[in-house]
Amino acid sequence: MKITLCGSIAFYDEMLDIKKRLEASGHEVKLPPVKVKDAEGNLIPVKEYYEIRKTAGDDEDWVWDRKAEAIMSHFKKVEWSDAVLVLNHDKKGIKGYVGGNTLMEIGLAFFLDKKLFMLNKIPEIFYKEELLGMKPTVINGKLEMIK
Amino acid sequence: MKLALVVSLSFHEKGEEVKRQLEGMGHQIVMPPSTVVNHEGKLVHIKEFDRFRKETARDDQEEVWKICRRRMKAYYAKLKWADAALMLNYTKNGIKNYVGGNALIELGAAFFLRKKIYFLNPVPDMSYREEMLGMKPAVINGDLGKIA
Numbered sequence: 497m498k499i500t501l502c503g504s505i506a507f508y509d510e511m512l513d514i515k516k517r518l519e520a521s522g523h524e525v526k527l528p529p530v531k532v533k534d535a536e537g538n539l540i541p542v543k544e545y546y547e548i549r550k551t552a553g554d555d556e557d558w559v560w561d562r563k564a565e566a567i568m569s570h571f572k573k574v575e576w577s578d579a580v581l582v583l584n585h586d587k588k589g590i591k592g593y594v595g596g597n598t599l600m601e602i603g604l605a606f607f608l609d610k611k612l613f614m615l616n617k618i619p620e621i622f623y624k625e626e627l628l629g630m631k632p633t634v635i636n637g638k639l640e641m642i643k
Numbered sequence: 644m645k646l647a648l649v650v651s652l653s654f655h656e657k658g659e660e661v662k663r664q665l666e667g668m669g670h671q672i673v674m675p676p677s678t679v680v681n682h683e684g685k686l687v688h689i690k691e692f693d694r695f696r697k698e699t700a701r702d703d704q705e706e707v708w709k710i711c712r713r714r715m716k717a718y719y720a721k722l723k724w725a726d727a728a729l730m731l732n733y734t735k736n737g738i739k740n741y742v743g744g745n746a747l748i749e750l751g752a753a754f755f756l757r758k759k760i761y762f763l764n765p766v767p768d769m770s771y772r773e774e775m776l777g778m779k780p781a782v783i784n785g786d787l788g789k790i791a
Binding site: 549554560563564566567568571575595596597599600601602603604606607622623625626627628629630631 | 696697702708711712715716719743744745747748749750751752754755766770771773774775776777778779
């Protein structure tokens, strides 16, 4: 199966581990990007870009151009896939956290009739109803449930 | 222009007023329908259905979630039809210019479909502000005449 992983870049190491395990089971896996271009076009780690973005003004065009590119790039990976697996680890004091970007990716997967899997239970977050409505299969860490 | 309004159920009446104004300017408008056939087969106002869903429905009440999913999919089709999406982001839940989860999902879909995205009011200060800024919406500050 073609699987796109969705989740926070803060858990990139965990993503890489899951990618390896899914590939060992015969799946093809895509991840969010690990590098983006800075204002001069040089590749920088995406975590460094995130730090820049936190303090960027609304009018710092290159910052939001990169964000737009990153959103679309991962949307295209969702479109390519048969399924998305949401890696919803605990974050910001919320168990099974799903951020805004991941929410949009889940929504797109839903609209495109992709299978939806979630690593951990749906979080207690203000958009819990939207997540419930899209009916992801919660696998509770068991990757073998993905088929 | 063909426009899909992205609007919280709480502001359905405001959405209808904006729809009227935009149609008066020559635009074609779609917005979420005001009624829905509920899990008992009854045609009800969407606010009544939403109230039931929030206050009474269980997380596992599949027949209720099925209706929600059908509505979401139906609106994706409307986003595909449109040239642009207009986010009607009014103050809600104590947050100025609030954009809810469902609205964010619809905006993401509009962005994927390469539709122009307008915001009625400035992008709010919320946890997914960066995602909204990344979709590079045109903020019209209440001036519907800016939609062209």
